[in-house]
Amino acid sequence: MAYSEKLLDHYDNPRNIGSFDKNDGGVGTGLVGAPACGDVMKLQIKVGADGRIADAKFKTFGCGSAIASSSLATEWVKGKTLEEAEKIKNTEIAQHLSLPPVKIHCSVLAEDAIKAAIKDFRTKQGSKDKAAE
Amino acid sequence: MSQSENERFNQSPEAGAVAPCWSCKQPVAARALFCHSCGAVQAPGQLDHFARLGVAPGFDLDLDRLEKQYLGFQRAMHPDRFVTKTAKERAIAEQQAVSMNEAYETLKDPLRRAAYLLERAGTTAAVDKDQTVHDPELLMEAMEAREQLSEVATIDDLEKLQVEAGAKAIDLISQLSKAFAADDLDAANRAATRMKYWRKFLEESRARRAALEDAL
Numbered sequence: 001m002a003y004s005e006k007l008l009d010h011y012d013n014p015r016n017i018g019s020f021d022k023n024d025g026g027v028g029t030g031l032v033g034a035p036a037c038g039d040v041m042k043l044q045i046k047v048g049a050d051g052r053i054a055d056a057k058f059k060t061f062g063c064g065s066a067i068a069s070s071s072l073a074t075e076w077v078k079g080k081t082l083e084e085a086e087k088i089k090n091t092e093i094a095q096h097l098s099l100p101p102v103k104i105h106c107s108v109l110a111e112d113a114i115k116a117a118i119k120d121f122r123t124k125q126g127s128k129d130k131a132a133e
Numbered sequence: 134m135s136q137s138e139n140e141r142f143n144q145s146p147e148a149g150a151v152a153p154c155w156s157c158k159q160p161v162a163a164r165a166l167f168c169h170s171c172g173a174v175q176a177p178g179q180l181d182h183f184a185r186l187g188v189a190p191g192f193d194l195d196l197d198r199l200e201k202q203y204l205g206f207q208r209a210m211h212p213d214r215f216v217t218k219t220a221k222e223r224a225i226a227e228q229q230a231v232s233m234n235e236a237y238e239t240l241k242d243p244l245r246r247a248a249y250l251l252e253r254a255g256t257t258a259a260v261d262k263d264q265t266v267h268d269p270e271l272l273m274e275a276m277e278a279r280e281q282l283s284e285v286a287t288i289d290d291l292e293k294l295q296v297e298a299g300a301k302a303i304d305l306i307s308q309l310s311k312a313f314a315a316d317d318l319d320a321a322n323r324a325a326t327r328m329k330y331w332r333k334f335l336e337e338s339r340a341r342r343a344a345l346e347d348a349l
Contacts, residue, residue, distance in 0.1 A: 059280075
């Protein structure tokens with residue numbers, strides 16, 4: 001199978017690999033999996049005081065397309081507000097990396113990971129707000 | 134299966150719908166390999182994998198019996214037995230062999246068997262779907278195991294992880310068995326997904342081992 005240069009670049013030099021402390025109140029963690037291939041993906045966002053995503057990290061155990069998709073996702077969410085980041089579509093990721101049709105679900109996994117991380121952050125903020133009341 | 138046992142089975146409800154033989158038009162059960170009237174080989178009927186191999190449906194299978202049944206049927210459909218037959222009969226025997234292979238490959242593997250039982254009960258297993266799962270406990274387990282694997286530095290330590298993973302995979306077979314016995318499809322689906330992750334782990338651990346050996 002021929003992979004695109006962009007995909008190979010993200011695979012060979014993954015951006016933002018690593019972890020944040022998931023108990024940090026400013027961090028949102030998305031943990032998702034694709035049981036069909038046994039892949040697991042963790043994507044974390046760190047939200048600044050201005051409400052924008054200041055930093056993002058990922059850790060993915062899966063195929064090259066899953067690694068590239070999550071690497072690209074961390075690059076794209078940085079600097080965005082949560083509302084903007086939520087709008088990132090798997091089709092954009094797939095298109096950017098020229099994913100072959102059988103690997104489209106890897107980009108879906110990355111989109112779902114972003115959404116899960118945002119959801120986790122919001123849940124934490126909600127419980128913090130409640131605690132402050 | 135003995136001759137009489139086979140006859141009894143072919144007349145039981147599990148033998149499938151009765152249809153006319155393509156050759157002599159006499160009625161034949163879907164499960165029958167040959168027409169009782171004219172002896173012509175019959176095309177694979179609409180049967181589930183259990184009925185096709187003549188074993189009772191369920192997760193707990195007698196694997197020896199499954200294999201025996203499969204090998205017996207495969208022998209009956211062996212091309213050598215059809216050299217003097219017509220091209221049509223040879224083609225039908227081959228279709229039968231393909232259907233039996235599929236049934237056997239599906240049933241002999243606990244994970245594929247579990248997924249097949251879920252499908253049969255009307256739910257597609259998560260391992261058969263291109264769908265994201267969010268089960269934190271399950272994913273955390275998978276993530277931690279894969280992290281450990283990526284950090285392991287010696288073959289001894291790797292083997293310890295492999296032994297643990299193998300034990301988990303075996304334990305999941307009994308969890309699947311319990312879940313199906315209790316008709317708890319959600320639990321079965323989840324156990325199947327966990328098994329898939331442990332298998333993936335074992336697969337990756339072999340690659341990791343090769344890398345460690347190369348580094349020696």
